[in-house]
Amino acid sequence: MDKIRFKQAQELLKEAGQSKTGPEKMKTPREGTINSLTYAEIMKSIIETEEFIYSSRPTHKLLQEDAEEFCGRLVDIRNKIDDILVEFGVLEKEDVEEKVGKLSERFIILTSKGNFKKIITRWGVEPQRIVVAGVPLEAEDMRILNPKIPETALEPIKKKISHVKNDISRKMEQLGVQEILVVVENDKSGELLAKRAVDLYEAKVMKRDNLKDVDILEFRKILEG
Numbered sequence: 618m619d620k621i622r623f624k625q626a627q628e629l630l631k632e633a634g635q636s637k638t639g640p641e642k643m644k645t646p647r648e649g650t651i652n653s654l655t656y657a658e659i660m661k662s663i664i665e666t667e668e669f670i671y672s673s674r675p676t677h678k679l680l681q682e683d684a685e686e687f688c689g690r691l692v693d694i695r696n697k698i699d700d701i702l703v704e705f706g707v708l709e710k711e712d713v714e715e716k717v718g719k720l721s722e723r724f725i726i727l728t729s730k731g732n733f734k735k736i737i738t739r740w741g742v743e744p745q746r747i748v749v750a751g752v753p754l755e756a757e758d759m760r761i762l763n764p765k766i767p768e769t770a771l772e773p774i775k776k777k778i779s780h781v782k783n784d785i786s787r788k789m790e791q792l793g794v795q796e797i798l799v800v801v802e803n804d805k806s807g808e809l810l811a812k813r814a815v816d817l818y819e820a821k822v823m824k825r826d827n828l829k830d831v832d833i834l835e836f837r838k839i840l841e842g
Contacts, residue, residue: 647706717741720840754813
């Protein structure tokens with residue numbers, strides 16, 4: 618059984634290592650050092666993906682949620698494989714952060730929290746392209762977040778909203794961009810911010826359960842889409 622499992626892992630490893638965008642130009646391997654920890658993680662992850670094969674019998678069809686998890690694991694495996702191949706000179710390592718920086722030049726990035734800005738900056742986006750709202754884009758949405766909020770508390774919030782909208786307009790003009798990308802988590806404040814941004818700016822939206830778990834390659838796909 619172990620030999621069968623290992624053979625299946627090898628086949629999945631081969632599939633996971635194939636290029637997403639077509640044939641890649643492979644170079645002749647040079648001397649290098651195997652990262653045994655990364656290799657062990659690859660094999661462990663490959664074997665774990667077997668569960669999808671068994672659980673999806675007899676059709677092997679995956680529903681949306683399972684498909685996303687399965688493909689996400691393969692992408693993670695592929696990234697680790699690429700790291701090993703880079704070490705041996707078979708692949709050239711792409712400067713993903715530089716690519717993200719260039720792709721993000723057509724956007725103002727709108728998010729809801731300061732710590733999200735730090736994450737987005739680490740992905741390669743210039744800080745001046747990021748606007749942290751901190752409040753909804755419409756004062757009435759505060760009543761959805763806090764139904765007991767007193768009317769007097771809405772006035773300072775309205776001023777903050779005005780500042781955020783002015784900041785967005787100013788950055789769009791200064792940087793010469795027309796598109797907004799909202800990057801938030803799947804919570805109530807994130808949903809409200811995204812919905813209003815779509816209504817007001819026809820914004821593009823990226824919502825995830827936890828932005829800390831988002832890979833830079835996943836973010837690059839959003840920018841490319």
